[in-house]
Amino acid sequence: MAAESIVEVASLTHRYGDRVALEGVTLNVDRGAIFALLGPNGSGKTTLFKILTTLLRPTSGTARVAGRDVVAERDRVRGRIGIVFQKPSLDGKLTVLENLTHQGHLYGLWGRELRRRGEEVLEQFCLTDRASDRVETLSGGLQRRVELAKGLLHKPEVLILDEPSTGLDPGARADLMAHLRELRDRHGVTSLLTTHLMDDADRCDCVGILDGGRLVTLGTPAALKTTIGKDVVTINGGNPASLAARANEKFVCKAEVVDGSVRIERERGHEFVPQLIEAFPGEIDSVTVGKPTLDDVFLRQTGHRLWMGGGT
């Protein structure tokens, strides 16, 4: 099923002086999808966010959002996207409703239409009874919900979120993803979010992995994980380096030391565990067998863990 692309990025490059933040990124986002840009700090995802939200002009390449060019048709793009910034953008001294009303005015909404949309988004995010509370008195999770309501007030086609789960507890993060799914299913809104958290990306329809300003791979979380295919066996024990070397010798596998653990990709991992324990008696503290995660995909594609930081 060929879906229509709502975000089209072609050969996008951005440099801050000599530093290359994005290099030749090309990707499309289908209308109605929840798309995650996954990458460590410095991978270029915030630069891409800024370009897609028209806040930064790319050095070269093009980006179109909702059918409009982010440079040539900047104001039209602005009217069609909703933005949720990583840093709060609410005025704490104003009430929830005052923040929404102000946002509406900036987007040309007013009068009865604005009132109606305000009531709709308040209800959608279960904020109706907090409408007259000052934002500074709300919890972090509630404030994030007000940010979402604010971003959606003018009925954008695309919602672009920069690290939306930063500072949220697991409950509020699950809540956020549920809201994005509801927006997708009931209103056909596309969401594009940046994240450095694997489980956030895992919950999305499609993931693009960025590292060092390049798009290293792109696909659904399931498809990306099947590229690894095998199980991942992780061993914790006394001397990881020597353990890995001896495991390679004995079992002809590709054992590596990653973050102080020995990591082996292997078919039928559960059958491999007893052999390992018998081969190295007393040396192994724990063994885990798991299906590949997006972290494994990241490791395969970049040669390092997500958390070790990509740099440029």
Added chain:
Amino acid sequence: MSAIPTMSLLLPAMSLWRREMVRFVRQRSRVIGALGTPFVFWLLIGSGLRNSFQGAGVARPTMDFLEYSFPGTLVLIVLFTAIFSTYSVIEDRREGFLQAVIAAPAPRMAIVLGNVMGSTTLAVIQAMLFLLLAPLSGIPLTIGSVLTLAVVLTIVGMGLSALGFLIAWPMDSTQGFHAVMNLFLIPMWLLSGAFFPASGASRWLTWVMTVNPLTYGVAAVRHALYIGRENATTAPSLTISIAVTIGFALVMIVLAGRVAAAKG
């Protein structure tokens, strides 16, 4: 999006103006800072210099320093309010509120006008409150002088607010703003005839005061304060003062719009 072009400018501008009003009322300390400082300044320095002030270059030799410095103090209140308001631009940028404003399709001029109108409104209200003290310094108030002053202070306020916006918009930290305030805005006020008349100053100071646009703002306020009565100042004339003050405000607003469009 509104079909009427003025609407797309005024709607966001009025909304930003309203936000400034609401925030001001909810932050009482700002009222004290903007109104209290010039009052103390005027009372202490005015009283201290009362007897040593020689009315050189002043139309009426009997004028004392409390009276002489009263119009300048009105302008100082406007200047302080403009500074405090534009200071909030830097805070809004740092706290994140501004990022959503910048990313909105609203014209940049709407951001400038909303800010300028907001700080001008606050400045004029506070200056008018201070005006109630005018009779204490020997300046009787008439309906004519109060109304003229409201208009003149509004124009002065718009110019100074737009100047403040122009300085604050590109800044990421408030420290830089303090430096500009101390090295540029306060001297601009000191050399505007607010504190001492140009005729008593040295030649180069006289020259600086002549090219300082705020000299004309202070002169316009001085004229307005004594409107319909004996003139208490020598130069420049009311017409020139008002013309320069309006011109200054327009130029500052246009420049502020340019600066806002250039960054963000």
